[in-house]
Amino acid sequence: MKKLHYILLACSLTVASCSKDDDNLDKEIVGLGGDSWEKTAIDNWLYDNFTKPFNIDVKYRWDGTEVDISKNMVPPKVEQVQPLMSVVRNAWIDPYVDQAGDVFIKKYSPKQYVLVGSLQYNTNGTYTLGEAEGGNKVTLYNVNNFKPQERSVVQRVLKTIHHEFTHILNQNSSYPKEFPLVSPAGYTSDWNSSTNAAYLQTGFITQYAQAAPGEDFAEMVSIMLTQGRSGYETLLKTPDTKVDLIRQKEAIVVTYFKQAWNINFSELQTKVQKAINTVAPGSLYPFLGLDKTFTILTIDPENTAGQSQEFLEALNFAKDSLYNFSEEHFVIDYIDLSFNSDGRLQMKIAIRETAGSDAGATNSASYYYSVDSNDSNETYGFELVSKSGNGTYFFDAFKPLAEYFSNATFELSYHYDDAVTVEYGKLVKAGDSNSFTFGSLN
Numbered sequence: 001m002k003k004l005h006y007i008l009l010a011c012s013l014t015v016a017s018c019s020k021d022d023d024n025l026d027k028e029i030v031g032l033g034g035d036s037w038e039k040t041a042i043d044n045w046l047y048d049n050f051t052k053p054f055n056i057d058v059k060y061r062w063d064g065t066e067v068d069i070s071k072n073m074v075p076p077k078v079e080q081v082q083p084l085m086s087v088v089r090n091a092w093i094d095p096y097v098d099q100a101g102d103v104f105i106k107k108y109s110p111k112q113y114v115l116v117g118s119l120q121y122n123t124n125g126t127y128t129l130g131e132a133e134g135g136n137k138v139t140l141y142n143v144n145n146f147k148p149q150e151r152s153v154v155q156r157v158l159k160t161i162h163h164e165f166t167h168i169l170n171q172n173s174s175y176p177k178e179f180p181l182v183s184p185a186g187y188t189s190d191w192n193s194s195t196n197a198a199y200l201q202t203g204f205i206t207q208y209a210q211a212a213p214g215e216d217f218a219e220m221v222s223i224m225l226t227q228g229r230s231g232y233e234t235l236l237k238t239p240d241t242k243v244d245l246i247r248q249k250e251a252i253v254v255t256y257f258k259q260a261w262n263i264n265f266s267e268l269q270t271k272v273q274k275a276i277n278t279v280a281p282g283s284l285y286p287f288l289g290l291d292k293t294f295t296i297l298t299i300d301p302e303n304t305a306g307q308s309q310e311f312l313e314a315l316n317f318a319k320d321s322l323y324n325f326s327e328e329h330f331v332i333d334y335i336d337l338s339f340n341s342d343g344r345l346q347m348k349i350a351i352r353e354t355a356g357s358d359a360g361a362t363n364s365a366s367y368y369y370s371v372d373s374n375d376s377n378e379t380y381g382f383e384l385v386s387k388s389g390n391g392t393y394f395f396d397a398f399k400p401l402a403e404y405f406s407n408a409t410f411e412l413s414y415h416y417d418d419a420v421t422v423e424y425g426k427l428v429k430a431g432d433s434n435s436f437t438f439g440s441l442n
Helices: 002-017 041-054 078-100 102-108 151-172 213-236 243-261 265-279 309-323 389-393 395-404
Strands: 057-059 112-115 130-133 137-140 296-299 330-339 345-353 362-374 379-387 408-416 423-429 436-441
Touching: 041 057, 041 078, 041 102, 078 102, 078 112, 078 151, 078 265, 102 151, 130 151, 137 151, 151 213, 151 265, 213 243, 213 265, 243 265, 265 408, 265 423, 309 330, 309 395, 345 395, 362 389, 362 395, 379 389, 379 395, 389 395
Parallel strands: 057 112, 112 137
Antiparallel strands: 130 137, 296 330, 296 436, 330 345, 345 362, 362 379, 379 408, 408 423, 423 436
16 A cells, blocks of 8 residues: 555646646657757768768767766767877778778778777776677777877777777688687686786787687787787797797788788788878887897888988999999899897898809898997997908999998888888988988898
């Protein structure tokens, strides 16, 4: 009877509150009529860059139904939306469009991005940076701490996006069945414990990769794309890393992208890196030098498009002088700048005879430089100190080239061909951005 009494009381109170004179039944009920807001410049930008071309909705206005109500989270700051989504467009969508076409993104991309200002903290002590739901929605957390000028922050956000997109691709075309067999004993639900911190030593590229084969595959893809060749190869040089196992996984990833999606993974990686370096430039200095990831910069004398005028003048003088040096008509095959174990830089100019009885025979001329490493400025200074026998013999031909690197300080960065298919290392004369050379990293 008590329950019925409460119901009757409630009904009577409701009736008593009604009035013919005051009530307008045509008025919208607050909270049930949908959002009411004016379109802003950011809404127009999102429409032009995501919704119109790719049918992707970006939701940044707060909607509590889109997140876990048991967690404490905050809305994103409006001023953070365009900087973040510009990086998403340039370093996720555009590289895939270049490789696979816009139809690919229209078909396989998630149809909605939901932005949340804070991290989502989990009960097991971890936190979530992003998550995908059924391939249709991706939620990005921690938007309020996004800083486009900080490379590590940009890489972390993009790693989440590329990781989640890899899951979507795998839902449409599963990763090869051989992948989980590379390191099957390493998968564990307890991946975040301290006992599993030595993940590289067991054949995993990140600690989270140990969670499951699908996570392992997505981590391989996202790390290779966002860290680039420099960062990825540096990880593999960590002592006691099971390089053979990770290389096996790498090969499976590259083959999967080619066979399942007709995507050249190396070129995709290059395009992602170019986009990252555009917004948050990275220095090559930590990766090129003695006892570093790369020790050799190889310059192709025929790949001169984009080389600086000052370097080209020295190179062309060397090529012309060498060819006319004798009846053998020598040509330059390549130039190696090597950071040797004795602490010196060696410029090795590989030459080849094109005429005479020994046509096709190869040789080289070398020049040696002292190296002044400035870790604070991330620069190298070189000074010519000696020559090999052939270096002396051919010095008249190679003098401008040898002197180009002498008594000069160089900054290190990255260079890309016009099609953005190859990433090169670049030496730029400090204080003169118009004087530089570039080559492949080895």
